[in-house]
Every structure is written in structure tokens, then in C-alpha cells.
Amino acid sequence: MSELTLIIGGNAGQGLESSGAGFCKALNRGGLHVFSVQDNRSRIRGGHNFYLIKTSTEPIVSWTEPVHLLIALTAETVDIHLGKIVPGGAVVYDPSLEIDEDRIKDREAIPIPLPLYDIAGEAGGSKMMANTAALGAVAGLTNFPIKHLLSVIEDNFRKKGDKVININKKVAESAHDHAASKFGDSFKFNMEQQNGAQRMVMNGNEAISLGALVAGCNFVSAYPMTPGSSIFEWLNKHADEYGIVSKQAEDEIAAVCMSVGAAHVGARALVPTSGGGFSLMVEALGLAGMLEEPIVIVLAQRPGPSTSLATRTEQADLLYAINASQGEFPRIVIAPGTIEECYECGGRALNLAEKYQTPVILMTDQFLATSNRTLDKNNIDLGAIKIDRGALLTDDDLDKIDGEYKRYKFTENGISPRALPGHQNAIFKTTSDEHNELGEIVEAADNRIRMNTKRMKKLETALADMNPPKTHGLEDADITFVCWGSTLAPLTEAMNRLNNETSNTANIIQFIDLFPMPVEKVMPVLKNRKRLITVEGNYTAQLGSLLQMTTGVKIEEHILKFDGRPFSPEYILEHLKKLEKRGRNG
């Protein structure tokens, strides 16, 4: 097995995000696995940004901290990342940055001054193409076939025309040849092509979008907010082809209200956002609950409160998502941890919303939303998501309806057969005021009790669709980590390392279905564990609180993180040691 982590770092505005994603694709075409981390500052120009790609001939569990190849487009990149470089690693930089070679050599790494800007210029390109030159150089240093990079350049610049394609290709090739001939022998880590693989490379947002598309999503409304926006952009890109109405709204209140209107008349509506936008949506979240309209909100978390670290990651909105809004109403909250789960949840959320006629909140975070990972083509089964519209009445049903149609009919399971407006036999009212079966405004206490109970009953009914948490690793272990969402990947790597050292040290319980909490299914998984530790990207161990609240199980130990950066296996292991030290000291 050979594996390598590379970082390309520079200023915002140097095109790191697209070159990083492009290089992931190139590696995938070369049959390699990738796992990326995108780290941006919240500004359009300047400020240190980087894109980390871990690549391997074998499947990758998680990104890891040690870096083999650092591509520095700014001197700051070297200052920030040099500490993670491994012996035998290399730092590529333009000589104009005047990096002190000795600092690199002190770490037993190889300085590789490459005139990236000159190479780009000589090939007829601009300074902006230094990133293309850098990727060409990476291929040259690692023996990675340049053709894959060239094919991605062709695809990515197709809209810009042949001239741009050809210049970029020339820049990449020239940098490749330069790096290979001058430094290829000194850098020992290779990324050689693997054959026969049929994989895709996808991030969480793309997987959710694809899942939603397959599940019939035909209405998306949003107000741009990182890291939710790219779901909106992806569905918008496919709108004409797949028959989607995509509407950028004047604010998030409008975005979610549009989805309520769309759902009311029968569209499958989805609203991607992040915490700030979600906060604006809260009143209408309750509206959807009261009207019993199926909407899906994708809440891609970033640090809060307010603007905080706008382009970074956190998992601090869990209890908020579960509790947001005045009053009580059923809602469903799910949080995938892998790209495959993002795909499944993207489709499942739309089905759950229609089945229970209530809002569904699909939670991710910036890390999962933007992390590119390879997955087997067959892991995304386009036939696996079956559309379930729940108790939706068709025109045929309504043609045959007997007597008065009751939109909010009292039923055993709380779900009332749903008509869409427009049929002669079912003219009906809906209102955010408390209402009776006909949707008329009614303030009577007995009606309130019955109607509120009917709605809340759906929460109990929905338990049938709520899955127990997934478990990873061996059945029995000294430590059981408890996690949700994006934490799964680094935590799995941490678990593997612990178990490789001493078998049966650790395993993982991963929650995807968070609300309503299927306590009866959860208890057998949670109980009889020797030692439970939650691992979460927040300050207060919110999953721990939720579990205590719903199951009564109190988890005393936590590994937490709220610096806006994703968990790494190294961080988890280091903090586990700290917990143990604290434990021993009493």
C-alpha cells in the first residue's frame, strides 16, 4: 500500500478550492482513493486557505494530519504547515517566496523550489495558473500519470474554450516535466496509477443533492449561505434537465415559506441552509408542523452563534434543531456520517417528510458537506431510493371520495390522508391557527387537545422508521465512542489504531436517526458498555445531553472540539490520553 497526504495552500482567490476538487477527480481517474478537507477563510481575496488531499491505493478511512507534500503558494503556507511534514516529505514553493531552505531541511524534508509562476508564464498562462502548475508538479514528483490531470483540465475548462484548455494543459505538462526531471528521484512517495477501479468522487452536499434528485425533489428554494449553498447550486444546475423549480429567495424566511407553499400544492421541496438561515426559518418550521406540510431543511452546520467562523465546521446545532420553534409539533432529525449515508438521507428525508406530513431536518456540517471522498460506483444505487408519498390522495381517490373531505381527519396513527388543492371534491382549509378536522379555526379546548394529540401522535408513529444507531468495530470493547455526523470518519481511524495496538480496545456507536429518538431500539445498543465517551464538535456534548434526556443514560466522558476545524484521528487519540490521565489522577 502507498499513501500520501498533500496540502496545497495559498491565498483566497488563488483557486485552491477548484484545483483541489479537480485534483481529487484526477486521482480518482488514476484509480486512487481520496479523502479531502477544505479549509477556507471567510474572504474572497487574501488570507490563508488550504486544501488537503489524502490519497492511497487502498480505501481511506479518514484524513490524517501528517503531510508528505506541501505545495506553498504563499510563505505563510510554509509557516503554518511545516510542523506537520514527515521526514522524507517535500515542500514545493516558488523561489520568489524566499523560503529559508534550512527550516525545511531541519525537519528532514526536501526543499523543492520550482518557478511555478515562470513556468505558467512561459507556457503562455497567467499568474493565476500557478495552481495548475503546482498540480502538474505534484504529478511529476509522485509518478502520477499526467494524463488524468489533463483530462480533468479539459472537462473543467470546457466552457471556457480550447484556448484556455490548451494553455492550462501546457502549464501542467511543463511543470510536470520540470518537477519530474529535477526532483522526481529525490521525493520517494509515489502515487502510481491503479487500474480497473470504477469509483466516484463526491462530497456530502453533492451526495445529498443526488439523493434528493433521485427521490423526486422538484422544488428547491434557498438564500445563499455557506456551506449549504452548493446543494442549491447543484440542483439549480440540473433544474431544466430534471424538471426542478429552483428559486433563490430574498431571505431564508422567504426560502422556507416558499417550500411550504410548494409542498402544500404537491411539490417535493427542499431548503438547504446553515445555522443563521435556519434561525430565520424557525417560525415557518413551526408553520410546516402546524399545517402538516412535508418540507426538508438541510442544515449544514458551521460555528455559531451569529456569523462566527463562517467557512468552518462545528456540530453545535443539534439540540437547537430538535427544539427550535415555539410550541410542540413532530419533526424528524437525521444526520448522516458518510457520503453514502448523505445520499441515502437525501432521499429518505423527502420520503419521511411526506409519509409523516411534517418537516424533516437533515443535518451535516461544513466538513462533511465539502469533504471529497472516493466511493465505489455501486455504493450509490440509483434504484435503491423508492419514492414514498405516504397518504397522498390521487385524483382517482378524490373522484371517489364520499362526503366531506377532512384534511386533518383524526386517525389512529395521527396521519390524515392528504389532498392537494385543485380538486372539486376536496376544497379544504389549512391554517396556522389551531383548527378542527376541516381546517377551520377553532379555539375549543377539547378540539385543541384532540388535534394537538393527533399531530404529536405522528412522532410515535414515526418511531417505526427510526433506526437504531449503527455500531462499528467489535461487539465488545473497553471503550465505546458515541458520535454523530462527520465525526465518524476520523473516529473510525482512531478506533482502528487503538485496536491495532491492543485488540478490543474500542468500538463506535454512530447515531444517524436523532429525533424522535427510538429509545427502545437504542437501549440494547447503549447498555452494558464498559466505558462510554461521546466525541462531538461542540462545547457542551449535545448528543450526550440528548441521550440523557431521552434514554436516561448519562455519559460522563467527552472528547469535544469547537475550534472550527474538523476532528482528526490524532486529535481524538491525544484527547483520549488526556481523559485517561485525568481519570488516573482522580
Place this chain on the structure above:
Amino acid sequence: MVEVQDYYYPLKPTWCPGCGNFGIWNAFKSALANQNIEPHEVLVVSGIGCGSKLPDYTRVNSLMTLHGRSLAVATGAQLSNHDLKIILAHGDGDGYSMGGNHLIHACRRNIDVVDIYQNNKIYGLTKGQYSPTSDKGFVTKTTLAGSIEKSVNPIALALAAGATFVSRGFAGELEHLIWLIEEALKHRGYSMIDVFQPCVTFNKVNTYQFYNKRVYKLQEENEYDSSDLGAAFAKSQEWGDRIPIGIFYQKKGEPTYQEHLPVLENKSLVKHGLRDSVPEEIKNEFM
């Protein structure tokens, strides 16, 4: 033929006797009947306020939403099923205060809805605070020394935002209001009808008598040309002894928002049915 009776619903309005909402309600039902629109084809989207209860008392599909948000909800419904006749009914607080931003964007998008504002220049349901259309100097329990703020000019606002049908009615001028609603129903695109709606309980200034003395009909003025935006702006500023009602501005033939969307070219979104499969080729995008 559709009759007014078809819109009868066996719930009695809870409005105060004499409330201007009765006139608007009657005009609304008559206009729909006159236009031969059947109740099941109509979706009334309203907000929260006295006026917003109109659909509760009417045999139509109704969606009574949140305070201020009806235009956003209506936009989603309209773009998903443009076969429905979507009509909004909401107050001046709901529409011009809470909903002000949505109004601007509905106008410039030319969303194909009829938007009726029950403008009583006061907050009715919350019992008498001043509203964004209350005149300067207007005394209420939250403007004890008289309102300091200029009032919103809905007509000028809608014109500036690019609305293609901008009009004003008066609940005391029933026939005129019926005609106005019919014209709005016929118009393709966003149609605003700001209606003077006396609130007999809390607004003792802007009464029936107040308007009866002042209103005159724009369309009875020989020289008024409602296709002239400049003239419409000028008329929108008129307030005092004479107050114009009628169609200030109408621009015919401007495509509605939905007409720009290829997806909606042949039929409403929800009439397409849900796609039953996505081709494997979509995976190539990720390879």
C-alpha cells in the same frame, strides 16, 4: 355558470359589525363568480390579522400562514401549481410591515398572483397600535403624541418595485372594487389591490365618511392613461382632499416569472408527476 352562492361557507365572520372587511369579502366573492372561476380552482393565501381570516369564511382552498409571510408562501405555491388561481388577503401591518421585503420581490418577479391588502391604517387584531400606513400625527396607544413616521405609500412602492398591475380600491365602493378585482384576476402577473378598509373599532379617523368625501375614480378621469408609469407615480402622491382609487398602472404583456422557466412551459410543476428514475450517466459527473 358560477354563482356567488358557490362561495358560501357556513361560518359566520367574526369581524366587528360595519368592518370594511365585509365589503372586501363580498366584492371578492362576486368578482370570482363574475369571472366564472370555481371555488376549487382558487387558493387563497393569507397572513395573520383580522382581514386574513377572510378565507376561513369562504368556500375556497385556503392557506392561512404567518404574519407577514403570505407572499413568500404564495410564491412557492404559484411556481409549483400555476393552474390554481392564487389570491392573497392580508392587512397593512402584515403586508407592508412584516411582509414589506416579500412585496418588493414579488413585484419585481412579476409573480402571477392577485394581492389584496386590507388597508385599515391600523393594527386591528392586536387592538389598535399604529401601522406602517398610519398617517403622520395619527394617535394610537403606541403613538400617544401622534405618529412621527411618514406612512408607507404602497402604490409608489409597488410601482418602484416594478409591479405590472397597481391599483387601489375602497371597501365602501363595492361595484368599483368588484371591477377592480376582476381586472386583477384577468391580469397576467403580479397584481396589487390596496383597499381602504375602515376599521370601525380602532381607527376613528379613516372612516367611511372620510373616504366617501375624498375618493374619486381614476378611470373616470378622461385624460388618465394607466399605461403611463410617470403619470402613475404622480397620482400615487395625491393625498388630501382628493384621493384617487382605481388602476394606477397596468403593463400588459410582460412575461410572468413562471413564463421564464422552461420547466413550466407546458404544464404546472406538480402536473409533471415525480421523475421515476435518474439515468446512470449522472454518475459520470463524479468520475
